[in-house]
Amino acid sequence: MKAHRRQRLIIILVLVALAGVAIGLTLYSLRANMNLFYSPTQISAGEAPPGRSLRAGGVVRDDSVQRDQQTLDVTFTVTDFEEDVPVHYRGILPDLFREGQGVVIVGTLNERGWLEASEVLAKHDENYMPPEVDGALKAAEARKSIPSSGAVTGGNDERI
Amino acid sequence: MWPIIHKLGSPKWFYTMSGRWLPFLWGIGAILITIGSLWGLAFAPADYQQGDSFRILYVHVPAAILAQSCFAMMALCSVIFLVWRIKLADMAAGAAAPFGAAMTFSALFSGAIWGVPTWGTWWVWDARLTSMLLLLFIYLGIMALRGAFASRDGGARAAAILTLVGVINLPIIKYSVVWWNTLHQGATFSLTEKPAMPASMWLPLLLMVIGFYLIFAAVTVARTRNEIIRRQPSARWVRALAQGERNGL
Numbered sequence: 001m002k003a004h005r006r007q008r009l010i011i012i013l014v015l016v017a018l019a020g021v022a023i024g025l026t027l028y029s030l031r032a033n034m035n036l037f038y039s040p041t042q043i044s045a046g047e048a049p050p051g052r053s054l055r056a057g058g059v060v061r062d063d064s065v066q067r068d069q070q071t072l073d074v075t076f077t078v079t080d081f082e083e084d085v086p087v088h089y090r091g092i093l094p095d096l097f098r099e100g101q102g103v104v105i106v107g108t109l110n111e112r113g114w115l116e117a118s119e120v121l122a123k124h125d126e127n128y129m130p131p132e133v134d135g136a137l138k139a140a141e142a143r144k145s146i147p148s149s150g151a152v153t154g155g156n157d158e159r160i
Numbered sequence: 161m162w163p164i165i166h167k168l169g170s171p172k173w174f175y176t177m178s179g180r181w182l183p184f185l186w187g188i189g190a191i192l193i194t195i196g197s198l199w200g201l202a203f204a205p206a207d208y209q210q211g212d213s214f215r216i217l218y219v220h221v222p223a224a225i226l227a228q229s230c231f232a233m234m235a236l237c238s239v240i241f242l243v244w245r246i247k248l249a250d251m252a253a254g255a256a257a258p259f260g261a262a263m264t265f266s267a268l269f270s271g272a273i274w275g276v277p278t279w280g281t282w283w284v285w286d287a288r289l290t291s292m293l294l295l296l297f298i299y300l301g302i303m304a305l306r307g308a309f310a311s312r313d314g315g316a317r318a319a320a321i322l323t324l325v326g327v328i329n330l331p332i333i334k335y336s337v338v339w340w341n342t343l344h345q346g347a348t349f350s351l352t353e354k355p356a357m358p359a360s361m362w363l364p365l366l367l368m369v370i371g372f373y374l375i376f377a378a379v380t381v382a383r384t385r386n387e388i389i390r391r392q393p394s395a396r397w398v399r400a401l402a403q404g405e406r407n408g409l
Contacts, residue, residue, distance in 0.1 A: 135256065
């Protein structure tokens with residue numbers, strides 16, 4: 001490679017490296033704000049500001065969803081399998097909302113530690129399969145597992 | 161090694177050779193996209209949770225892949241142009257930009273349509289969606305910057321430098337779902353692991369992705385050829401070409 005070309009290549013590499021470091025440092029300093037949501041563990045540790053609008057994300061705990069028969073009120077528990085946060089919501093839930101499903105909740109923490117949700121979003125995971133396969137998997141799991149608490153979570157829900 | 165690069169960098173050689181590839185790129189690309197979309201939209205099984213709305217991924221995923229691949233190709237062309245001053249590389253980078261911008265827009269748009277039934281919202285400012293929107297703005301910025309200079313060479317160099325700075329966004333897009341909590345799910349496909357999707361679903365997707373790549377190649381090659389003619393209309397081989405076409409007609 002000729003000297004002037006090598007020099008140009010070095011200048012370009014240095015330029016890209018410097019820009020990369022600048023952007024990397026910016027993202028590092030913003031890391032708390034870059035996350036879309038707080039995990040239940042962060043909320044339990046008091047990292048989430050109370051009384052202000054925030055987002056929480058986790059999995060809807062099995063057997064925790066309770067719907068009011070008269071109104072659109074729903075309560076459920078969102079968990080990251082470390083800590084739980086109880087949630088209250090009034091409104092229509094997305095199609096994918098169900099127990100064991102990842103969700104992102106927009107709302108405020110009240111003084112009792114409940115999350116008053118104004119919006120509930122369902123988080124889709126990276127797994128796709130036809131309904132028959134899902135049915136077969138569930139049947140196999142039911143045959144295999146002796147019912148113990150929390151064992152039947154579908155296997156993929158931890159990857160939130 | 162070097163003679164090949166110089167041959168590849170010769171507009172005349174490229175024009176002659178690419179004229180032979182072009183029909184195959186268009187033809188095979190169109191066939192693959194036709195088969196892939198029919199298969200994906202009509203014959204692939206529905207998803208166990210999303211039902212039929214998951215079929216949007218047969219457009220969304222190829223568009224998102226091409227949006228990033230196109231940018232990577234432009235970055236490579238920019239390095240070749242800036243270091244070796246091969247003008248053909250600059251023409252190819254300029255030719256690819258609008259396609260990349262269109263693919264980025266398609267990925268964002270199809271993702272928004274999918275988001276409404278699946279997530280319950282069409283837009284959320286999470287790291288994946290935001291970095292993808294940034295990619296669209298970078299594309300538009302590169303195209304605008306190229307046209308903003310009085311001299312063609314100045315515009316070409318500025319566009320190449322902006323492309324190289326923008327390339328930092330590519331790993332951010334890719335790893336955004338790993339580094340931060342996002343609403344967008346993680347990757348279904350990786351080179352090292354089994355896909356989290358059965359073959360009956362990913363085979364049509366694979367056809368679509370290859371088809372999109374071929375159409376991208378066809379569009380870029382065709383636009384580069386036009387640019388070659390536009391830049392040197394009075395070159396001897398171009399005039400001979402025009403003469404030949406006139407005689408042929």
